Amino acid sequence: MCGIIGYVGNKDVTSVLMAGLWKLEYRGYDSAGIAVISDGELVVKKSCGRLMKLQELLDKEPVSGNVGIGHTRWATHGEPSDQNAHPQVDCKGKIAVVHNGIIENYYSLKEKLIKEKHIFKSNTDTEVIAHLVEKYMKGNLFEAVRKAVQELEGSYAIAVISEDEPDRIVAVRKGSPLVIGLGKDENLLASDIPAMLGHTRKMVILSDGDMAVLTREKVEIFNEKGERIEREITTIPWDLEELDRGEYPHFMLKEIHEQPEVIRKNIKLKLKNGKIDFGEAFNFEPRDFVNVGRIIIQACGTSWHAGYVGKYLLEELARVHTEVDISSEFRYRNPVVSGETLVIAISQSGETADTLAGLREAKAKFLRVLSVVNVVGSTIARESDGVIYIHAGPEIGVASTKAYTAQLFSLYLFSLYLARIKWTLDEEEVRRRLDEVKKIPELMERILEREEEIKKIAKRFYRAKNFMFLGRGINYPSALEGALKLKEISYIHATGYPAGEMKHGPIALIDKKTPVVAIAPASSVYEKMLNNIEEVKARGGRVIAIATEGDRKIKRLADYVFYIPEVPEELSPMLVALPLQLLAYHIAVLNGRDVDKPRNLAKSVTVE
Numbered sequence: 001m002c003g004i005i006g007y008v009g010n011k012d013v014t015s016v017l018m019a020g021l022w023k024l025e026y027r028g029y030d031s032a033g034i035a036v037i038s039d040g041e042l043v044v045k046k047s048c049g050r051l052m053k054l055q056e057l058l059d060k061e062p063v064s065g066n067v068g069i070g071h072t073r074w075a076t077h078g079e080p081s082d083q084n085a086h087p088q089v090d091c092k093g094k095i096a097v098v099h100n101g102i103i104e105n106y107y108s109l110k111e112k113l114i115k116e117k118h119i120f121k122s123n124t125d126t127e128v129i130a131h132l133v134e135k136y137m138k139g140n141l142f143e144a145v146r147k148a149v150q151e152l153e154g155s156y157a158i159a160v161i162s163e164d165e166p167d168r169i170v171a172v173r174k175g176s177p178l179v180i181g182l183g184k185d186e187n188l189l190a191s192d193i194p195a196m197l198g199h200t201r202k203m204v205i206l207s208d209g210d211m212a213v214l215t216r217e218k219v220e221i222f223n224e225k226g227e228r229i230e231r232e233i234t235t236i237p238w239d240l241e242e243l244d245r246g247e248y249p250h251f252m253l254k255e256i257h258e259q260p261e262v263i264r265k266n267i268k269l270k271l272k273n274g275k276i277d278f279g280e281a282f283n284f285e286p287r288d289f290v291n292v293g294r295i296i297i298q299a300c301g302t303s304w305h306a307g308y309v310g311k312y313l314l315e316e317l318a319r320v321h322t323e324v325d326i327s328s329e330f331r332y333r334n335p336v337v338s339g340e341t342l343v344i345a346i347s348q349s350g351e352t353a354d355t356l357a358g359l360r361e362a363k364a365k366f367l368r369v370l371s372v373v374n375v376v377g378s379t380i381a382r383e384s385d386g387v388i389y390i391h392a393g394p395e396i397g398v399a400s401t402k403a404y405t406a407q408l409f410s411l412y413l414f415s416l417y418l419a420r421i422k423w424t425l426d427e428e429e430v431r432r433r434l435d436e437v438k439k440i441p442e443l444m445e446r447i448l449e450r451e452e453e454i455k456k457i458a459k460r461f462y463r464a465k466n467f468m469f470l471g472r473g474i475n476y477p478s479a480l481e482g483a484l485k486l487k488e489i490s491y492i493h494a495t496g497y498p499a500g501e502m503k504h505g506p507i508a509l510i511d512k513k514t515p516v517v518a519i520a521p522a523s524s525v526y527e528k529m530l531n532n533i534e535e536v537k538a539r540g541g542r543v544i545a546i547a548t549e550g551d552r553k554i555k556r557l558a559d560y561v562f563y564i565p566e567v568p569e570e571l572s573p574m575l576v577a578l579p580l581q582l583l584a585y586h587i588a589v590l591n592g593r594d595v596d597k598p599r600n601l602a603k604s605v606t607v608e
């Protein structure tokens with residue numbers, strides 16, 4: 001997704017903008033640019049390709065000033081090119097706009113503006129905004145922007161600067177995230193928090209419809225009618241070094257290794273004197289769940305896989321009927337629901353467009369929504385009736401790792417919390433399980449210490465063109481997640497399948513060139529998994545098994561075995577995830593992939 005940064009203050013704006021864009025790079029992009037008010041003139045520098053190309057352009061043609069906006073573009077309308085890169089400008093080159101989102105009615109607006117003699121230079125949707133502001137610019141940039149956005153349909157976060165009002169940035173948020181950073185004699189804005197953490201931790205997370213005017217001295221926020229409003233200031237708990245790779249070659253590897261600490265932090269925050277405490281953002285009481293007869297979990301990608309594990313946990317432990325929907329399906333299927341239906345939205349970023357739309361669909365049906373989210377104050381968190389924060393810290397790698405296991409941890413606790421309310425587990429049984437779950441960080445560390453074993457397996461199979469991941473029961477979603485991790489960072493085709501389904505078709509894919517990862521820890525379906533491994537071997541397939549320490553039987557069957565420590569079945573997905581993440585990571589590295597910024601992907605998909 002596109003990244004936006006804006007600065008007004010007394011520092012050299014070009015350095016601030018470029019540093020911010022580097023921090024936003026992980027969001028995925030194909031071109032980048034900045035616009036600066038330099039000696040009273042608007043100067044735009046932009047280029048297709050990676051940020052390094054923009055940096056080289058700025059080294060050749062430096063530009064200085066104290067007010068400016070920057071952008072990394074993830075193309076939606078108009079191919080990646082210098083001309084289509086943002087900022088986009090008006091006819092006279094006096095107004096510059098950066099935009100994240102999609103203007104759905106841009107074509108009709110563009111036709112109308114061309115009839116009014118506006119000259120367009122790009123084939124982006126964004127450029128219409130610059131010309132609309134120009135059209136309404138009558139000496140007041142805020143009013144011009146306010147009138148311009150009233151003609152827009154779609155989702156957008158925009159920032160605008162103009163030569164005519166060189167001391168300010170005007171910003172609008174509708175459907176795509178935008179955060180204000182409050183500094184001393186300086187103020188910033190960005191698509192999300194990491195870009196500004198080097199300057200301030202005091203942030204204002206704009207709501208849909210909000211407009212903001214930033215000058216060096218102050219930030220004023222207005223609603224769509226142009227009336228002044230106040231917004232809460234959030235102090236971000238993250239430290240700058242969390243945004244740094246440290247000694248790791250990639251953020252993804254760092255975040256894989258952070259998982260034990262993340263779970264320890266969650267244990268500390270959520271388990272107090274043997275009681276489960278989701279914090280004040282939870283905003284629910286036990287009585288709110290007494291009549292919950294059905295749960296619908298809706299999410300995307302890895303978060304959907306976490307929700308799928310959540311289904312097994314909620315049904316097994318709390319005996320509550322639970323469905324899991326992919327958000328882009330949920331939002332359009334007009335689900336049959338009743339007042340006793342609870343919707344759970346799971347999202348690391350808290351900004352995923354489809355999951356946000358699913359939440360709004362649930363609210364439109366007067367359903368209560370509990371969200372499981374990482375980013376504090378994100379849109380999904382703010383629009384939910386209650387939030388369980390997963391406290392995973394900033395997750396920079398596009399492939400979700402530590403957020404996934406943190407989601408699983410929170411879903412496990414919520415299942416136990418609900419089991420107490422539903423009386424499906426007694427106090428003693430819940431306490432025993434809480435003692436079990438406290439061992440997870442140490443068990444994770446025992447796995448991560450053996451990364452070299454996974455690296456060896458990766459070396460053996462990184463040239464494969466197809467992979468299959470098989471799992472059963474609560475580890476069927478683990479198979480889906482292992483396949484997604486591999487395909488999204490290595491670009492190798494991988495399919496995750498319920499192992500019992502193999503003979504209904506996928507077994508035709510088995511040959512010695514298609515490695516099969518069989519997730520077979522000690523469990524109620526272990527013997528069934530052995531049979532599936534036999535089926536694969538009987539057809540010449542090669543098997544990489546994830547099994548429980550001490551399991552000698554599987555060693556006789558599988559070509560490679562990676563052992564995980566013994567753990568109760570319902571906790572096994574939290575451990576199984578680690579070797580699958582490491583396998584995907586090392587295969588991608590061996591294939592020379594851009595692990596943290598895989599092609600075509602963005603960290604947070606804020607457009608439909």
Ligand code: AGP
Binds near residue numbers: 346
């Ligand atoms: C997972 O590795 C991917 N990056 C992607 O599937 C991601 O899980 C999905 O886009 C959902 O993102 P969210 O958790 O921020 O809503």
